[in-house]
Amino acid sequence: MLTQREILSTLEMLKNENLDVRTVTLGVNLLDCASHDIEILKDQIHTRISHLARNLVRVCDQIGQKYGIPVVNKRIAVSPIAVVGASMSSSQMVDVARVLDAVAAEVDVDFIGGFTALVEKGIARGDRALIEALPHALANTERVCASVNVASTKAGINMDAILLMGKAIKKAADLTAKADGIACAKLCVFANIPQDIPFMAGAYLGIGEPDAVINVGVSGPGVVKNAIDRAFESDSNLDLGQISELIKKTAYKVTRVGELIGQEVANHLNIQFGVVDLSLAPTPNVGDSVGEIFQSLGLLSIGVPGTTAALALINDAVKKGGAFASSRVGGLSGAFIPVSEDLNISEAARSGHIGLEKLEAITAVCSVGLDMIALPGDTTEETIAAIMADEMAIGVINNKTTATRLIPVPGKKAGDNAYFGGLLGQSTIIPVNNGHNPNPFVRHGGLIPAPIRSLTN
Amino acid sequence: MNKVILSILGHDRPGIVAAVSKILFEQNCNIENVSQTTLQFEFAGIFIVSIPGDLSPQSLHQSLNAQMAPMGLEVHVTSLKPSAVPVSVPECESYIITTKGPDRKGLVAGISEVIARFGGNITNLQAVFKGGDDPGDNIMIYEIDVPYQIDRQALYQELRRRAKQLKLEIDIQHRNIFEAIHRI
Numbered sequence: 001m002l003t004q005r006e007i008l009s010t011l012e013m014l015k016n017e018n019l020d021v022r023t024v025t026l027g028v029n030l031l032d033c034a035s036h037d038i039e040i041l042k043d044q045i046h047t048r049i050s051h052l053a054r055n056l057v058r059v060c061d062q063i064g065q066k067y068g069i070p071v072v073n074k075r076i077a078v079s080p081i082a083v084v085g086a087s088m089s090s091s092q093m094v095d096v097a098r099v100l101d102a103v104a105a106e107v108d109v110d111f112i113g114g115f116t117a118l119v120e121k122g123i124a125r126g127d128r129a130l131i132e133a134l135p136h137a138l139a140n141t142e143r144v145c146a147s148v149n150v151a152s153t154k155a156g157i158n159m160d161a162i163l164l165m166g167k168a169i170k171k172a173a174d175l176t177a178k179a180d181g182i183a184c185a186k187l188c189v190f191a192n193i194p195q196d197i198p199f200m201a202g203a204y205l206g207i208g209e210p211d212a213v214i215n216v217g218v219s220g221p222g223v224v225k226n227a228i229d230r231a232f233e234s235d236s237n238l239d240l241g242q243i244s245e246l247i248k249k250t251a252y253k254v255t256r257v258g259e260l261i262g263q264e265v266a267n268h269l270n271i272q273f274g275v276v277d278l279s280l281a282p283t284p285n286v287g288d289s290v291g292e293i294f295q296s297l298g299l300l301s302i303g304v305p306g307t308t309a310a311l312a313l314i315n316d317a318v319k320k321g322g323a324f325a326s327s328r329v330g331g332l333s334g335a336f337i338p339v340s341e342d343l344n345i346s347e348a349a350r351s352g353h354i355g356l357e358k359l360e361a362i363t364a365v366c367s368v369g370l371d372m373i374a375l376p377g378d379t380t381e382e383t384i385a386a387i388m389a390d391e392m393a394i395g396v397i398n399n400k401t402t403a404t405r406l407i408p409v410p411g412k413k414a415g416d417n418a419y420f421g422g423l424l425g426q427s428t429i430i431p432v433n434n435g436h437n438p439n440p441f442v443r444h445g446g447l448i449p450a451p452i453r454s455l456t457n
Numbered sequence: 458m459n460k461v462i463l464s465i466l467g468h469d470r471p472g473i474v475a476a477v478s479k480i481l482f483e484q485n486c487n488i489e490n491v492s493q494t495t496l497q498f499e500f501a502g503i504f505i506v507s508i509p510g511d512l513s514p515q516s517l518h519q520s521l522n523a524q525m526a527p528m529g530l531e532v533h534v535t536s537l538k539p540s541a542v543p544v545s546v547p548e549c550e551s552y553i554i555t556t557k558g559p560d561r562k563g564l565v566a567g568i569s570e571v572i573a574r575f576g577g578n579i580t581n582l583q584a585v586f587k588g589g590d591d592p593g594d595n596i597m598i599y600e601i602d603v604p605y606q607i608d609r610q611a612l613y614q615e616l617r618r619r620a621k622q623l624k625l626e627i628d629i630q631h632r633n634i635f636e637a638i639h640r641i
Contacts, residue, residue, distance in 0.1 A: 001600070002635050002639075006639040010639070011555060015628075066630070067630050067631055068628055069634065257638060
């Protein structure tokens, strides 16, 4: 017999607090589709994905209905295309991107990730072709998401790759200038990229993963915020330890949803279940904001002093609760601070409460990075490379994942508004220190060696 | 040994179960199963009891009534007949139906009619009607068993249609989600 409280509190989370399964991502292994012949490669890719994903959307919707919990997005993540298409030229890589885009539309998923290269220690031929292809591939497709891993704690930081990425980002922005540089919103640069992220734009199916896998991303920043508000309403004297405990328990409940639905989708599709990603991922919808959690904790806005400590508390509590709730945890599993995708955070940027420096600081305690940040259009490619290098350094030295998704908006300057639309949201362009000047430091290039802490044997 | 089913109804107060079980003990009976509920201060209890061969249900009823009536409680005793043919229960899944909405006559009748029509069985029902228009004040929660062969889509649609007629918000979910979230 279920108690009234159990039933009613679950319904409250679903209907008024934006609890949902944010994404079910099907990982599809394309390694055995590799070929020297571009037509064979494209054909194999198309057949493999359309076959494996043919029931994905229908099954997710069916199971979502069974439990009354919507699976908001269904997505696909494939093996790194730089490996699958290692013998392709960069224009052929653009063709491959088009095939991915087309098959994603056929099976009705909203994003397909895996247009990926792993270059933390050096750039191979296929990697170079993919990186060169990035601007056109992203400008000419809708659903393709790309990621490049330029650093790792074991390998160090590939500054040559970072410089190439700075160039690629500027070019991708220029090609989509009419849409405020939106191609860059589908490209992430990583340090220590996890091989099983269900969220975009970083999702790809790592080497070492099986033929197919189901990974789940839940989310519920609204649930966490409401839990905190209710707790303070009934007892305004709660201390931060008690709040941490509360967030942990709430994260447990939210993650259980992902575990249950993910396992069932995997069973129905006869595909292995992978991981639950515990990240708190916001959307531009009202009541679905990570930024608001900071306000519930007593900060005027995300970005004011106390933000980093608060985020450390939140992130850790989410991990503890989520880890107990699921059989396997993976992906990013932290708090997302995507500036344009969260109404409250983009407002904080607009009013000057949070700037690039604070955003960088908090990535030391949350796992995501400088995400969906709109920069002035005249930011040089060297400066963009330098911002990325800073972020990669935080990840490499602290043995964690960090990433950047930077969008230099052509023709606009700090204080102007950039509009990306849909889940990607909109935000104010934030200023960059010394952004339009050259940066001889990054131009030196080369490989910043792996830190001594990588010697763990 | 024969079995009887006892039901006790009346205004709640301390000592009811103690009084009933004392008599049953003195009459050499064995309580196999008990369940009790209290609604708006009224007590209802069901006991499944095995009685010795030389005790008739009527005389058990007399002994109980002698004690219960002065306490303001009603007693009912019926023989429990074992069914001649074993009843086969189809394989079922458990769903929870929750409704909220302004109070009016016919809410329970309306929803339970649809459930019955589709062959669902209500295994637990909690309903509170505080009256008035605040939807939070009038909640019904049905736990139902739905045989696998029932067309679920049709059941959902009918329930939603009926809820609309009754001006209720309705949610229909498989039981597992509540257990997954709230139980380890």
